[in-house]
Amino acid sequence: MTYSKRNDGRKFDELRPIEAKAGVIKRANGSAYFRIGKTTAYAAVYGPRDLYPKFKQNPKAGIIRVNYSMMPFSGSGERVRPGGSRRSKEISMVTEKALLPVLNLEEFPNSVVDVFIELPQTDAGTRCAGICAAAIALADAGIPMKDLVAAVSVGKVDDKIVIDLDYSEESYDAEVADIPVAFVQRTGMLTLLQMDGPVTREELKKGLEMGREALKKIYAIQKKALKEKYTGEEK
């Protein structure tokens, strides 16, 4: 009955293998690739650039516009209908709000920074992978920002608190809670917290603590990816 061992043999507080790379899309101002387990995200940043329709312009600061999209063949089950959906619209919005607190867009009034997140392969945790990729891409694009944002999902599978759920855990046949979180490392600020499924107060606290620990690793990987782009190719 109890969930004693994870489906892929990981420890309960272990992340899936992560790979990150900056500057993968040549024509974008900044771009990144972020893979966690089987979930793969690409992020491309364009701008700051002209913003139309004009009523969206903010004379005090630039705005960020995120477009999250799962590719039709990305899931393991049904084909995903291409284009926007209610779900992708919501995720675009929460991603925007997860990234905005670290950005300094005052330098670019009336303009927009466009972030496109594409997922060619998904195995749960897509919005977190998207946020991680977008943070790298924004830094690569030279957008002034206080810090990078790292995100991971925490959750409860049956009676165990786990981090970084994959799809088999999300669809596990028992009580499952899935809680994507994003942290700003320097300040410890929480910029994304969504909750799907029942958890108690104590379980949530424990989950967030585990997530915070795991995100230190992701944060280090993000920084490494950025530095590698500029120092790795030396000689």
Added chain:
Amino acid sequence: MGEIIEKDKNVVVPGDELASGMDFLPSFGTYRDGDKIVASRLGLVSFEGKVVKIIPLSGRYVPKRGDTIIGRVEDVSYSGWRISTNCAYPALLSVKDATMQFIPKGADLTRFFDIGDYLVAKIMNVTSQKLIDLTCKGPGLRKLHGGRILEVNTNKVPRIIGKQGSMVGMIKQATGCRITIGQNGVVWLDGEPKSEIIAVEAIRKIEDESHIPGLTERIKQFLEEKTGKKIEMQAMTQESHDHEQYDHEPAMEQ
């Protein structure tokens, strides 16, 4: 007494701590968090005395007063021209700053600059809302005829120009092309088709390899190989002044 955390000229990313202590001063691309100085942009950290700043490696052009840029005419109106500048904001070139010639009232402004024309202009002023005023009156400021346009990373412009225009001077000397480089990352070059291609390749090479030491020597070798001519260093700095490129100083300063 404060202490330096990152070594000078290290690549840093947003969130990296650069120095600690209240005696350091945060400058471009950095901010203070408690007693730490933290990077807010990706780039090379630079310590100048007690001032800590970032030399950016990426990012789009941000218009600055005094910059010489290459723009394209987007629109013609009664009072002037709207110019696209390869940044988030269009610029305005008003009739009175456009040319030394006399423009009679009601004249057809497309006679001077038409839509799609490229021109070398200087930024006279940038407001807080990033309205850009251009002038086309001045030495080297003009409409561009023929040639080709190339877009480069604006942060690499100082490297393409080189110290006192040495790098671009070398390319000019080797290929015989006329080259003008705008601070906004737009390059115009005109010459024999074959040498134009060599010049483009050389500029792309500088862009890709600017962070590796010994750049000038490598570009010199590359050019000599491609053109089969020997390049003499020096004495070219003066030459490069005859037309174009009046703006080499901003090399590394922000």
